[in-house]
Amino acid sequence: MTDTPTQLFIGGAWVDAADGATMPVDDPATGEILCHVADAGPKDAKLAEDAAVQAQEEWARTAPRVRSEILRRAYEIIIERTDELAHLMTSEMGKPLAEARGEVAYAAEFFRWFSEEAVRIDGGLATLPDGRNRMLLSRRPVGPCLLITPWNFPLAMGTRKIGPAVAAGCTMVLKPAPQTPLSSLALAAILKEAGLPDGVLNVVTTSRAGEVCEPLLRGGRIRKLSFTGSTAVGQLLLAQSAEAVVRTSMELGGNAPFVVFEDADLDKAVNGAMVAKMRNMGEACTAANRFFVHRSVAEEFGRRLAERMGALVVGPGTRDGVDVGPLIDRRGRAKVEELVADAVERGAQVLVGGRTPEGPGSFYPPTVLADVDPGSRLMDTEIFGPVAAILTFDDEDEVIRRANDTPWGLVGYVFTEGLDRALRVSERLEVGMVGLNTGLVSNPAAPFGGVKQSGLGREGGRVGIDEFLEYQYLAVPVS
Ligand code: NAP
Numbered sequence: 001m002t003d004t005p006t007q008l009f010i011g012g013a014w015v016d017a018a019d020g021a022t023m024p025v026d027d028p029a030t031g032e033i034l035c036h037v038a039d040a041g042p043k044d045a046k047l048a049e050d051a052a053v054q055a056q057e058e059w060a061r062t063a064p065r066v067r068s069e070i071l072r073r074a075y076e077i078i079i080e081r082t083d084e085l086a087h088l089m090t091s092e093m094g095k096p097l098a099e100a101r102g103e104v105a106y107a108a109e110f111f112r113w114f115s116e117e118a119v120r121i122d123g124g125l126a127t128l129p130d131g132r133n134r135m136l137l138s139r140r141p142v143g144p145c146l147l148i149t150p151w152n153f154p155l156a157m158g159t160r161k162i163g164p165a166v167a168a169g170c171t172m173v174l175k176p177a178p179q180t181p182l183s184s185l186a187l188a189a190i191l192k193e194a195g196l197p198d199g200v201l202n203v204v205t206t207s208r209a210g211e212v213c214e215p216l217l218r219g220g221r222i223r224k225l226s227f228t229g230s231t232a233v234g235q236l237l238l239a240q241s242a243e244a245v246v247r248t249s250m251e252l253g254g255n256a257p258f259v260v261f262e263d264a265d266l267d268k269a270v271n272g273a274m275v276a277k278m279r280n281m282g283e284a285c286t287a288a289n290r291f292f293v294h295r296s297v298a299e300e301f302g303r304r305l306a307e308r309m310g311a312l313v314v315g316p317g318t319r320d321g322v323d324v325g326p327l328i329d330r331r332g333r334a335k336v337e338e339l340v341a342d343a344v345e346r347g348a349q350v351l352v353g354g355r356t357p358e359g360p361g362s363f364y365p366p367t368v369l370a371d372v373d374p375g376s377r378l379m380d381t382e383i384f385g386p387v388a389a390i391l392t393f394d395d396e397d398e399v400i401r402r403a404n405d406t407p408w409g410l411v412g413y414v415f416t417e418g419l420d421r422a423l424r425v426s427e428r429l430e431v432g433m434v435g436l437n438t439g440l441v442s443n444p445a446a447p448f449g450g451v452k453q454s455g456l457g458r459e460g461g462r463v464g465i466d467e468f469l470e471y472q473y474l475a476v477p478v479s
Contacts (some may be wrong), residue, residue, distance in 0.1 A: 012198025055199030
């Protein structure tokens, strides 16, 4: 960690904030300060924007193969440095090392995927219906982008945006979450090493997100915002983007239903629940938030899930054998505590967990709640912690209605052995993604994203690059 950059990355150079400000980065396992990084203000953001705007024209003209190979080299460097990056991520974010290694591989894969897409940007020539006019279609980069990422997947949320932007020929200003700036700074250093020209990617770490981002969104030079974070912040940024008609991609919050039918294979359902709930300690937009289990299997499902959850080892993510690290900070933990207390007050049974441990850090134990009252606050709030809330249902129409009764629509999980029911239910769920007898949907080759208030647009897959490209149509009459 000693050589991890801690300055801003602007125009290919490492620089301090103009006013010399710094901010601390904490270790969530101990609450102690790991290091300080530069704390950018509006002046620094403007310099980063200048660098991106200046680099845009030449970068757009760079051969796709060149852009592709930069991403490919960066992919290889990330894979070579898996251990180093995983340790860095665990130290600033808390997830266990095994999960951090998994995220490094997932993050790198976006660069490999988009290195392959960079050379497949297509266009077209068509004869129009009148038989005389021709239409020439080409695709060009949308222009300088502002990328804003959350703390829960510090590396992958960056590569999922930088990969397609580089592939499409866009320049960028990246603003990572203040809790986890180090992974993004390490990523910038890797891209520089891989040959990314100066100014194409600029990174501003800041504790003053609003002051830094709003002028960029309203200023008219940034042409695209790609945001991952909460729905509330997404709504604010959409309003700010309206003034200069900035194109937006929004990956927002979720409230995933996890539905277990009476004909489900309970081994698959419990395994799926462990992944859908416990990946990233429950701090994932894809985390199962509401478990709807058919009344006839609810008791057995709850017992088996509680056994598995109770067997998980909680501790600092760097320690061998640990399954569950600390939550991001004490504020995040206090929210989980309040949601559990509210559910228990309304009659939920605690099958396992539910008690905050003494001592440093922001640990919370894996918890299973049964007989949760549908009016509990955790039914319409992202728990963002290791708490599984179980409710029962009696028939298919009822569970679909309840699953859809939320403003969010990111992902749903369906467990049934009947193909007919699996397809019928999946089609009726108002979500962008469905895990069918699986608790994991994320894959760089698949279009990730939600409907309703879970977002706009898709990241990854064949369509991920479209978010960073515009069509240009040339009308050509032929006599
Ligand atoms: P958040 O509070 O919305 O913050 C996300 C990012 O936005 C951070 O970098 C944050 O910086 C920044 N931000 C906040 N206010 C801003 C403003 N006024 N202007 C510009 N930037 C601003 O979300 P979070 O707590 O970090 O992350 C958790 C949320 O992300 C959850 O809702 C989760 O579901 C969602 N998420 C969604 C996906 C997806 O793909 N759909 C993936 C991962 C996470 P500051 O912290 O400095 O304010």
